[in-house]
Amino acid sequence: MNRAAGVLKMHFQDKFGYLYLPWIILLSSFTVNIIVGILVNEEKGFYTGGLMSIYVYMFVMGIVVVAQSFPFALGFSVRRSDYYLGTVGLIVVLSGIFSALLTLFSWVEVLTNGWGVKLGFFHLPYLSSGSYVQQFLVYFLAMLFICLNGFVTGSYSKRFGKTGTFTLFIVLFLLGSLFSLAMSYYDGWADLFQWFVGKTALDLAVRSMPVSIIFAALSYLFLRRVTV
Amino acid sequence: MSMSMDDSRPIFVQIAERIEDDIIEARLPEESQVPSTNQFATFYQINPATAAKGVNLLVDQGILYKKRGIGMFVATGARAVLVEKRKDQFYEQYVVSMLREAEKLGITTDQLADMIRKRGSKHE
Amino acid sequence: MSSVVEVRGLTKSYGKESVVRNVSFTLEENKIYGLLGRNGAGKTTIMHMITAQQFATSGMLKVFGEEPYENNRVLSQVCFIKESQKYPDNYRVIDVLEVAGLFFQNWDKVYAHALIEDFRLPLKRRMKKLSRGMLSSVGIIVGLASRAPLTIFDEPYLGLDAVARGLFYNRLIEDYAEHPRTVVLSTHLIDEVSQLLEHVMVIDQGKLILNEDTEVLRGKALSVAGTTAQVDEFTKGREVIHREPFGGLLTATVVGNGKAEDRKRAEALGLTVAPVSLQQLIVHLTNGSVRKAGEVE
Numbered sequence: 001m002n003r004a005a006g007v008l009k010m011h012f013q014d015k016f017g018y019l020y021l022p023w024i025i026l027l028s029s030f031t032v033n034i035i036v037g038i039l040v041n042e043e044k045g046f047y048t049g050g051l052m053s054i055y056v057y058m059f060v061m062g063i064v065v066v067a068q069s070f071p072f073a074l075g076f077s078v079r080r081s082d083y084y085l086g087t088v089g090l091i092v093v094l095s096g097i098f099s100a101l102l103t104l105f106s107w108v109e110v111l112t113n114g115w116g117v118k119l120g121f122f123h124l125p126y127l128s129s130g131s132y133v134q135q136f137l138v139y140f141l142a143m144l145f146i147c148l149n150g151f152v153t154g155s156y157s158k159r160f161g162k163t164g165t166f167t168l169f170i171v172l173f174l175l176g177s178l179f180s181l182a183m184s185y186y187d188g189w190a191d192l193f194q195w196f197v198g199k200t201a202l203d204l205a206v207r208s209m210p211v212s213i214i215f216a217a218l219s220y221l222f223l224r225r226v227t228v
Numbered sequence: 229m230s231m232s233m234d235d236s237r238p239i240f241v242q243i244a245e246r247i248e249d250d251i252i253e254a255r256l257p258e259e260s261q262v263p264s265t266n267q268f269a270t271f272y273q274i275n276p277a278t279a280a281k282g283v284n285l286l287v288d289q290g291i292l293y294k295k296r297g298i299g300m301f302v303a304t305g306a307r308a309v310l311v312e313k314r315k316d317q318f319y320e321q322y323v324v325s326m327l328r329e330a331e332k333l334g335i336t337t338d339q340l341a342d343m344i345r346k347r348g349s350k351h352e
Numbered sequence: 353m354s355s356v357v358e359v360r361g362l363t364k365s366y367g368k369e370s371v372v373r374n375v376s377f378t379l380e381e382n383k384i385y386g387l388l389g390r391n392g393a394g395k396t397t398i399m400h401m402i403t404a405q406q407f408a409t410s411g412m413l414k415v416f417g418e419e420p421y422e423n424n425r426v427l428s429q430v431c432f433i434k435e436s437q438k439y440p441d442n443y444r445v446i447d448v449l450e451v452a453g454l455f456f457q458n459w460d461k462v463y464a465h466a467l468i469e470d471f472r473l474p475l476k477r478r479m480k481k482l483s484r485g486m487l488s489s490v491g492i493i494v495g496l497a498s499r500a501p502l503t504i505f506d507e508p509y510l511g512l513d514a515v516a517r518g519l520f521y522n523r524l525i526e527d528y529a530e531h532p533r534t535v536v537l538s539t540h541l542i543d544e545v546s547q548l549l550e551h552v553m554v555i556d557q558g559k560l561i562l563n564e565d566t567e568v569l570r571g572k573a574l575s576v577a578g579t580t581a582q583v584d585e586f587t588k589g590r591e592v593i594h595r596e597p598f599g600g601l602l603t604a605t606v607v608g609n610g611k612a613e614d615r616k617r618a619e620a621l622g623l624t625v626a627p628v629s630l631q632q633l634i635v636h637l638t639n640g641s642v643r644k645a646g647e648v649e
Binding site: 006013016017068071074077080225 | 400403405406423424427428430432434440441442447450451454455456500
Binding site for chain 3: 233234235236237238239240265266269270272273274275276277278281328
């Protein structure tokens with residue numbers, strides 16, 4: 001039996017944590033917003049950022065999955081490469097399923113004119129523009145990006161420990177500060193802003209793919225040498 | 229008889245000794261079947277290989293023999309052989325150490341013989 | 353007899369400090385080995401290297417004739433039960449068993465469930481909520497039911513009471529008799545398991561100081577007591593692993609060759625002779641350095 005598939009099954013042994021909980025959180029936010037919508041009854045409708053919650057969850061999940069399941073898998077004689085493939089598989093499968101659901105809910109939202117209270121929860125301007133296929137891709141690629149970002153962070157942390165992670169954040173902070181200073185010095189902020197504004201959500205989502213791939217590749221490099 | 233083994237002597241020897249005891253004291257009659265090595269192992273909580281070693285020791289000495297497909301059996305005449313062996317060991321194990329102890333205490337050989345006779349006649 | 357594990361010059365160092373030093377041994381198939389030694393002696397590190405969870409600094413290591421790192425041919429036949437095993441937060445006992453079935457190719461589900469009943473474990477309880485003893489029981493059940501050709505138990509009975517430990521030994525012997533495999537039991541508790549072991553390896557401060565058949569070891573050492581002069585006479589040129597003054601007398605533990613002549617010679621010199629158990633032997637070996645006769649304390 002393919003052991004990477006086994007790792008995927010291993011993750012799904014905890015259906016609650018990976019499948020249900022993110023939606024419980026998302027739908028709780030949704031419910032609250034619906035109630036607000038009913039109570040406030042805004043004429044022109046309103047938008048909310050509640051959709052973020054599932055993305056935040058996936059980011060955290062990416063970070064935490066390594067600490068939670070890697071020592072366990074290794075202790076059960078699973079190879080590092082099988083663990084890696086199975087876990088990236090998990091990320092892709094979850095992102096796919098969730099994004100499909102988000103697209104579906106978005107479609108229903110448009111159909112019901114904001115769930116009868118003109119609430120924009122799933123279908124948001126800029127983010128949800130274009131055909132439903134484009135919407136799905138935006139949701140999907142964004143989720144992949146954010147989840148793999150968490151995953152590479154978690155993998156790095158497992159590989160280099162507390163000191164390494166601390167060092168990384170200091171380095172990132174310094175780089176970020178340097179970048180900010182350089183941008184201010186060379187008046188680059190306006191150009192950067194222009195560059196972003198010119199792109200559709202789909203554009204940006206597609207451009208995130210190479211970064212996602214880099215995250216994935218780095219994760220493998222880190223996990224290869226982790227010891228338990 | 230204690231169930232646990234003496235950790236300062238080879239266990240396979242102790243297994244053999246226990247089987248020998250059972251044969252001498254007629255708990256295992258001749259031509260009767262001896263428990264399997266796995267049974268010994270689980271009963272005494274010892275390694276099956278050790279139990280097998282003890283059993284094989286007795287097979288080598290002709291005390292036990294194997295009936296293929298059935299198990300280990302006590303050989304005819306085994307008891308007689310073992311009693312002879314024990315009689316030889318008796319001298320080393322009991323007589324020599326008794327004499328040594330008697331010497332420490334200043335008991336003469338004659339006094340010792342008297343003691344033995346007195347006790348012995350009580351049994352007859 | 354093919355070798356299941358072959359280790360030559362295995363060393364693990366963290367910077368200047370060596371945790372495992374130049375260890376060499378071979379494990380043959382279908383035997384129960386004891387890997388003994390004090391806490392922190394290096395046993396756990398060695399086992400982690402055998403299972404590719406830790407990387408050696410130098411030396412050769414082969415399991416089933418191949419290197420274990422990222423090798424499914426090897427890893428799927430190995431089951432390493434450690435006392436520090438972590439489980440995913442939301443896992444219940446039943447989840448652990450299901451997952452074990454995914455990765456151990458000889459997994460016996462029926463046997464696992466029979467053991468669950470023997471050890472009285474609640475299948476639906478979360479691993480997080482298990483007592484230390486129950487946690488150990490889960491490990492033992494996974495190790496036994498894995499039927500992995502190389503099964504390693506590292507201090508598997510933390511928190512287990514005497515009854516449960518007895519149950520473990522019992523089931524281990526029963527299963528080993530029916531389905532032989534190579535078992536490594538690592539522990540600092542020697543007396544309880546010594547009867548199960550066919551072969552003993554003792555690690556002390558990262559070095560392999562003893563690698564011997566258990567039955568050969570039993571009865572090899574002698575404890576003699578008498579006056580200093582008597583003891584010194586007997587211990588001349590022999591390996592003394594323990595010397596202790598007692599009142600006006602001296603006792604010494606000497607490694608002999610297990611033959612009766614040794615004992616007789618000691619008695620002839622006027623010494624009192626006492627047997628030395630396997631546990632005492634190993635405790636002496638790992639307590640201090642081995643001294644030759646005549647050395648002053």
